[in-house]
Amino acid sequence: MADSSWLWDYRRYNLMTYCRVGFLLILTLALLCLSVSTAYPESDGDQGEAYYHYLQAQMEWKAGNLKGAIDQYKKALDYDPQSAQLMFELASALAQQEHFRDSLYWARKSAQLDDSVSVHLLLGRIYTSMGQIGEAIGEYEQIIKSNPEDQESYLLLGMLYAKNKEYEMAVKTLKRLIEKNDEALMAYYYLGRVYSETRLWTEAEKYYLKTLDINPYFEPALFDLAALYEAERKKDKVISMYERIVSFHPHNTEVLIRLGGYYLSEGRFSDAIKQFEEAKKVSPDDTRVLARIGMVYLAEGKYDEAIKELEKALSAKPDEDRARYYLAAAYAEKGELDRAIEEYKKIPEGAGTYVEARIQLANILRRQKRPDEAIAILQEAISSKSIKSELYIALAYAYEDADRLDQAESVLREGIKKLPEDIELQFQLGVIFDKRGEKEKSIAKMKEVLAANPRHAYALNYLGYTYADMGIKLDEAEKMIKEALQIRPDDAYITDSLGWVYYKKGLYDEAIKELEKANELAGGDPIISEHLGDVYYKKGLFPKALESYLKAESAYTKKEDKDKVSAKIEEVMSLLGENSLSDK
Template identity: 30%
Template sequence: MRARLADAAGDGAAARDALQLALAHDPESPQLRVVYAEALARAGQGDRAEAEARRAVELAPPGVAATDAHLILGKVLALAGRTEAALRELEAAAQIEAQLVRARREGEDDDAFDPEPWRVLARVRLDAGDDVGAAAACEQLSAFDPAEAAAVLRELAGRLLEAKKTDVAEKLVRRAIDLAPSVPEAWKLLARLQEDRERLVEARVAWERALVADPDDPDALVAAGELALRTGDLAGARAWLGKLLRTAVDEKGARVRVAAAWLDAKQPAEALAAVAGGEGGEGGEGGEGDARLIYLRGVALQQLRRWGDAAAAFAEVKPSSRDLYGSARVGLTYVLARAGRPGEAVRAARRGLEEDPADPALLFALGEAYDRAGQRDAALVQMRAVLAVKVDHAEALNYLGYAYAERGERLDEAQALLERALQVEPENGYYLDSLGWVYFKKGDLERAVKALERAEALVGSEATI
């Protein structure tokens, strides 16, 4: 009991001391050895944890204690990177637990089932690259508890999806759905997998099935709305995102997510409607959530090219909003410059840099403001300042490269800068346009034409290109 209390209080050393004392009184207890091995493993004392786990295996009689002993030994060996030995212990734990379950069920006793041996066995096999073996462990578990097996399959599928093993991930998540079709998480995972593969019709079906399982799931409602926007279904997007606004427990958080979805789809009027009523009053005095909504209002107004209104919104975001304040200052600088107020834009950027002097986005915004104000030399100096804090800032690299090309000076440096920008964003047509202009200035017409044709293919018909 003292060990449990100490562990709950975060005092691992005291917990281990209490367990040592308990073992001094009862050295033949396999259960105490198991608990002590777990405590040692958490403390990073792998060798001692292994010794205690092995002693537990030796002491444990057939039954639950044997399952626990082999299980903890398997976990300790897995942590030590001794995969084959770990798998042997975990397979033994699963085999013992399976025998116990069968015996209990023959006696019509379904209590005290422990899925942990199969859960850990599947994880260790997956870590070892044995996808088939991991799935097999889940199949064994499904014979005793389909819901637990489905949960492990979902976990494994998520990890495989992160590793870009989409084919195997899809098989596992579909099996998880077979075992537990009413669990929305499996359908959500399948939907994301299908979206990654650009199978948008199948993804939509999966999101809809997730929402059948849980009609008010906020993640599924946002995702279904975003997918509708990707496919041009504005009515569908309004339905899904509107339902989120009506049902969300966190109304302001929902408004943030919905507005961001509309902005990503370049639908600023819809974003403004989502923001309305959720700001908690002008000035964002309701807290961080309110500041986010005010900022998003500014972005929506910026997309609508209502420069003055956007500037007023961005200016309401206070320094206490931390990272959001920097983004708002970038937006404020941008819209003021485009509103024909370059002096104010410069001051807005400088004010933001007082809070974070090394913010590359703000440093770049100040450079753009100088450019808009006609202070080209100051703009060039500022863009170099951007690169001093972020060497791969593609926009600053492009600005300098194009500026040198326009001036017809430092053309080799301009080419190098633009090639660096294209390493960061290889498919950026505007950077290719700048590089084509450098080639033209250097008299290399063949490469200039090739770069400009590629730029037009990426950007589309554009007068400057």
């Protein structure tokens, strides 16, 4: 049977009343007999037999035995083969049984004898169910032509136009309905749906809000408006909508989970916990709720509590891979790296968190100075069906750790071959060129990235920093880095780049301001500490320079980096010694 998602709300709210004749089964038998007597004024002979089987069909239908009703209608038609009413009701019963081809046959025969609105409504329903939307549209257009005041048919026709992606006609039809009835709730709602589907967000919002003006509790409009705000990334409005939905449906687990998730993303941990705890009361065995409580504790740095909740979720549902992913992350943050590795390895290929898990597993191995194992893990993941740019980039990092830059370049080129439109792979290739000392190739690659995406913050920053480090095009470098900061305003490394440009320009006070901010944001990155030491040195602030250089030296891992900053430390200590002697 064809998808009829455009019709679900309408059916749910009982607004469709197809098959009006013969469907009022709550009538008393006396009234039923009276209506049938009208259809068969003379009840002798074949007409009497037809009348008898017709009555039996009605009784079978009322008893819920559609198959029996169909058999009786067919027997009635044996005695009265030209009865449009019998054909119509047989078609209706067959449609109820989802025997649409047979239903269509009898509905068409009925229409040939009695071209009534009821028959066209039934035909419209059958065509819709069979996925023949064009034919269904034709039936409702014919109904409206013969009965322009039939509001229900305008609605159904508008819905069908929308389902058929004839959006302009859908809008036109639904607005005609509103002209006839400015309180037609479903017309406003479906106009919102049409505009949402065509990504005309402002119009969609207007009609959803009008729907909710008419009925503030109308659930589909509430959820669709929340989804619209999600598409527009208007978090405040999304949260407001879900809060409103929760006030109407405080025991809806899905809504509580969604609202809690948004609170979590905004760092409102106590609010998130409150929603998840409410969801837990409603659905105590829902492992998603337990996992999300664990995620809140993880975000708060309460690793033991996070582990406890996540292990509860996994004991109830061992294949809950997202819970296992966060359990591994909790162990990693707690410093129990072997347990983290163990949990990450349990996440199977094909799981939604498989790629993320393999990358995090490789990162832990890199931290433990086990680059060859990290490389093997990532190569295995790439050889699976998981072709993701993140895997190629992570493998390039692992090769870089092992000082195998040629292989890092090769794996990135392999990724680009498979994912030629992926800008991040191109960007990382430019980084590798830079690390090999191929500045011109790096600059050309960053320009290529920016040609594809002029708002790529990291490419803007990288190119600007490269110019600054080379001492060239400093004004252009400053402009690029400031543009990158507009895109990512609190990025420590972009802030460091701006400070470095100021340093290269000799604007040391401005440089100190930006580099101190970057140092605070990054929490002790050795490159930023070294840059800060350099500008303190230029300003003659030797104690501060020494402090920054010592921090950089302790944080650097590569010998050449340590040696470079050690030389600076010796020079500053020498100057401090000279100053001490001169003071004496």
